[in-house]
Amino acid sequence: MKKVSRSIALLLAALLLVSVFSGCGSSGGQPTGAPGNNTPPPEGGDKPYAGVTVEWASCFNEAEAQAVWMSEMAAQWSEISGAEVKFNFAGRDVLTSVKSDILVGNAPDVIDNDGSELEAALMSNEEILLEPLTDLYDRPAYGESTPLRDNLNGAYSLLSRDGVEYIIPFIYVTSGFFYNKTLFKELNLEIPKTWDEFLAVCDAIEASGIPALAADGNISFYNCYYYQILCQRILGSGKFLEAALDKTGAAWDDPGFLKAAQLVSQLSAAGANYFQDGYAGSAYPAAQSDWAMGGAGMLYCGTWIPLETSSLTDADWEYGFFGMPAIEGGAGKTTDIEAQMMSFCVPKDAKNKEAAKDLLAYMLSKKSCDRMVELNDNIAARTDSIYPEALAEVKPIIDASESYYKNYDGAMSAAPEWWANVFYPADDALFFGNITPEEFIEQIKSESIKFYANK
């Protein structure tokens, strides 16, 4: 009897082991890559991708408007193509989420994220992990006859490598001052064209009883907008990036960097203190919410702000926008426009590359992009797409652009460790008014030298 029960126990243990290990090896889903999936669809064939499952890893969460748009468009494309689209709405840490899949050759077919993040992660100097999208750029979107590239904002070229495009944008983002037009009307304020006019606007708003500017100090990449854009206005595009990569620190001796720091200091707690009280300790999104409820006059941020704040505004609120004013004698022009692009890419190891590109050609049609704008108050990367009402004042600025530069002059993605460990601490201290402009330059110079010497 004992022998029998021992045998049963052994059998059960063996079964348990088998089930555990077979569970470890299972992919947990149906195989998605049917043979021949990388060939283009047959001409004129109905449902050319029937049986294919396009796997999509997204930086959005399922409830976000962008995710709703993606799901809606993917469902429409599925009707035409016969393919299924399986989303993984992983949120902002999407690259962390797909890292191991890419490593083991099980990459998703489409990844969406900020273009700079995709570039830094998947287009390293050692290896480009993305499929060239030249053919997608050169084909028309669904229901159109002109190549897709002709309808996209020219800033897409900022993301190309040696003239080859691996990333294609769908949302275009730039930054500037947002304000309530109703408030400006009440106070008889005009959009400032120069720094002095800007300071006068700040003074007028302060005189009305609210702080001129709102800032959530715990978001360093919001804080550094001021210094970085002022550097661009004073020195022109590319100089900040050069300084960020300068191992000797000598680039920081350019008086333009000190001038930009002086202007930031002028606004900070060390100067006129135009920000709300305690802005250094404000935790996102407290200040931007307060601004949207009329608690402050202006907010410098990216063009995603109406999407994040529109539910908080009063009925008479009207979004206004203007870029950082020109600085007298500065090399940078107001027609040099900052560009950040939420983008799509197709990993080179994706199993269904052609189906993925076809899906993107659907997503990037004018009809689809118009729907995206309707749903999420963002600017489409297509220049012929409709504009969200809240961002109407951004359109003439972008239409008048003569050149584009990457957000933060490309320094955040080109020198990320320097950015996080050297620039952020110095910039935050300057922005909060804890150090003088001269101390800022001294700190950033000496810390840059130390940082690069340790590499």
Added chain:
Amino acid sequence: MGGNSTMKKSIRRMALLFLLPALAMYLMLFLYPAARAFYISLFDWNGFTSSMKFVGLSNFRELFGDVSFWSVAVKNSLMITFVGGALVFAVAFLLCAVLSTEIKGKKFFRALIFFPSVVNPIAIAILWTFIYNSKWGLLNNFLGLFGIEGIVWMDPAILPWSILVAMVWMYSGFYCVILLAALDRVPMSYIEAARLAGASEFTIFFKIKIPMIWDVLVTALTLWGINSIKEFALLYAWGGGVDIPPAGATNIAVKMYITAFGKRVTIYRMGYSTAMGVLMFLSVALIVALVAMIMKRDKVEY
């Protein structure tokens, strides 16, 4: 005799057989990844590509010269472990002293103080950023009731201390409940005898109760040492989830994550980050050894 020995051998074999699956899982899921981490720390690798460049001990050399790692991440980690630990256990003992008396609703209060430790740390981070909000936060409004002007609790200069308060709130109940369970086992006869001999409650607590729960206290301190160094979610969420956390909320674990995976700032240095992980592992081992060494005493039998 012979039959007994055969049976023992047979039982041993069976025990070994049943232990094998667990051992295999342990080797596969812990020892192999841990050994692999040491290996990866010797490479320059972004974590996405298949190519890894061997750099020997360069990552460790760089780590020892990394000012921001030592002056921010290590400093905050040490502060959490030692200052935070002192505060957590001080509050835990204080609560123990109250709850080990014959007060009414003891079980309810135990559950109540344990509650923060079961709440998701991300929710706690959000909750405390609301409490600390300088304009409409609970804390400043409460102080306002007494005519006290509030301060900016999340100002970068005091942020580590403010976070520490949130951590003490979060963890004190957990350690209190562990210590209380041990205190409940102390025989009442010892305490009553001490009272009859004229000992004060203070003396009873420190001279009788603490020595008698010493083994549990050592376990609790060891647990704190391990968990405090590894503390991550609460600090990571303090940045609002959209940016790298501010310096005051950056410890070794957060720095390690940011260095490996970025957070808008695209660092992606898996090899270097793993070197931080190795250092963190050694720190935990050191803390555990220190606790064991300092707290070594003869066990009190009762």
